[in-house]
Amino acid sequence: MKFRLEKDLLGERKIEASAYFGINTKRALENFNLCGKIVNLNLIKEIALIKKAAAMVNADLKEIGNVKANAIIKASEEVIDGKFDDQFELSAFQGGAGTSTNMNVNEVIANRAIEILGGEKGDYVLVHPLNDVNMSQSTNDVYPTALRITAIRQIRKLSGCLADLQEELQIKENKFSDMIKLGRTQLMDALPMMAGQGFGAYAKAIARDRWRIYKVEERLREINIGGTAIGTGLNATNKFIYEMTDVLQNLTGLGLARSDYPMDVTQNCDVFVEVSGLLKSLAVNLLKISNDLRLLNSGPRGGIGEIILPKVQAGSTIMPGKVNPVIAEMVGQVSMRVISNDTAITMASASGQLELNAFTPLIAECLLESLELLEKTVIIFKEKCIEDIQVNEKRCEKNLESSTAIVTALVHYIGYDRASQLAEKALKGNKTIKKVLCEEKILSKEKIDEIMNPYQLTKPGIPGK
The missing domain is CATH 1.20.200.10 (Fumarase/aspartase (Central domain))
Structure with a gap:
């Protein structure tokens, strides 16, 4: 496997020659070597969109040359399109308030832009991850x-x-x-x-x-x-x-x-x-x-x-x-x-x-x-x-019929206490409320049927009135 050497303020690191990320991402991969989730790729793509916008604005403001800006824009678009998803494998759980993720995007875009301009990955004289891709920006x-x-x-x-x-x-x-x-x-x-x-x-x-x-x-x-x-x-x-x-x-x-x-x-x-x-x-x-x-x-x-x-x-x-x-x-x-x-x-x-x-x-x-x-x-x-x-x-009809739920409809006619007694009697005798009502002859069959009308029982008002 071929490598390239990159430097930062902490020293040097060998980076796989084929990798588009750089030394900052390499250190983050080592430091946050956690199994499980990587940074959400949709978030990565929106960061790349911001890098594209920044290159457009910086070019318009004459802070960066058009050739370099266009290379950054094209590289950003390729990241947005998912062409470099395999270059974003940092753990979602990382210190630094997202700096590692921002640098990961900066480095991938910079190295791809370098390629577009005909250079070798890691030649940051052509396109720098911070000076160019991150110009006028912060992770924060x-x-x-x-x-x-x-x-x-x-x-x-x-x-x-x-x-x-x-x-x-x-x-x-x-x-x-x-x-x-x-x-x-x-x-x-x-x-x-x-x-x-x-x-x-x-x-x-x-x-x-x-x-x-x-x-x-x-x-x-x-x-x-x-x-x-x-x-x-x-x-x-x-x-x-x-x-x-x-x-x-x-x-x-x-x-x-x-x-x-x-x-x-x-x-x-x-x-x-x-x-x-x-x-x-x-x-x-x-x-x-x-x-x-x-x-x-x-x-x-x-x-x-x-x-x-x-x-x-x-x-x-x-x-x-x-x-x-x-x-x-x-x-x-x-x-x-x-x-x-x-x-x-x-x-x-x-x-x-x-x-x-x-x-x-x-x-x-x-x-x-x-x-x-x-x-x-x-x-x-x-x-x-x-x-x-x-x-x-x-099953719905059977469960309703065998329950004492409809006894509440009788409260207006026979009172709460008498209705409670009917419910208890129905439960003890394993009978329906309707059958107990008929046996007790408290109300006429016609009135019972009128009160027990299901369309009245499920709407506001007093059933049977």
Whole structure:
């Protein structure tokens, strides 16, 4: 294997001749030699987009020659297109507030630009990772800006998926609107309801999540590019700062805005906590809905069995015929992961000190993982669970008939205490409330039928009036 020698302030390192990264990345690979996750590639590509924008602006401001700028722009575009994904293998968990990641991008772009200009990788006289690719920038304004852009793009995808899930739940609300079933509180028999009403409640919860997540994009549009190291803008001119914002708006198609106080955006990460909190709210709703579906699907003979989830795979290596609610279980596990990510984001954001938060890489990893997991999970949940879900109408009717839930409809006619006595008698005698009513001759059969009308029992008002 051939190597090239690169130097930095700490000494020298041999770099594989074929590698596009340089000595800074090499040291980071050695220092953060952790198994597991690498830096999110979508974040890498948005950093490369910022490098492209910076080259365009610096060329326009005559800070860099057009030939060199065009080589940097082309190299950046190739990174964005994924041609060098294998050159970005740094651990997502790294010290330095993202400096290693920024340098990884700088080095890959610089070495590719050198190649474009006809030079050999490592010949930084042609294109320098810091002097040229990172001109007028710092990790501390590049990294947060790239994270915000990445998060906005992912939020838009997630919001669209939630709209589809909401619509599918509303379809089920209408489809099952005439199927009566037993409603439960604290897992105990409560009141009759229509099966569609349950799906309608789920749809309302997802609608809230969709709207909250859609709106939170606004919080992320304020960027600190040009603020450089601590937000004061040292080594970046006002022309660079304003033009960078304009160019990034054009390149991304997003409504990005220059921060009127970059020092705030550079050091404070509360906006990511806010976004994560809304993702946690979605996770809470998904966890609740998935648990409801698992419970209502339980059985098929020994459980509630009022709904039937789609069968997607065999469920046991030892119990023949067993089919588990694996999609709902997957949704629950992802939800738990998102909730735990929110805790990590909260702690990391609160742990920033003075003019910078050193734990931004953890924030980025957790936030982007939550967004990507939720997007994929919502799609799978809709397509493999909600779309083909069925209601076991006969089981619903049987469970409702054998419960004491409908006794509440009698309170207006016979009072709470007498209704309680009827419920106890029905349970002890293993009889239906309707049968006990007929035996006691408390109300006429016609009145009982009128009160027990399922369409009245599931709507506001006093049944039978």
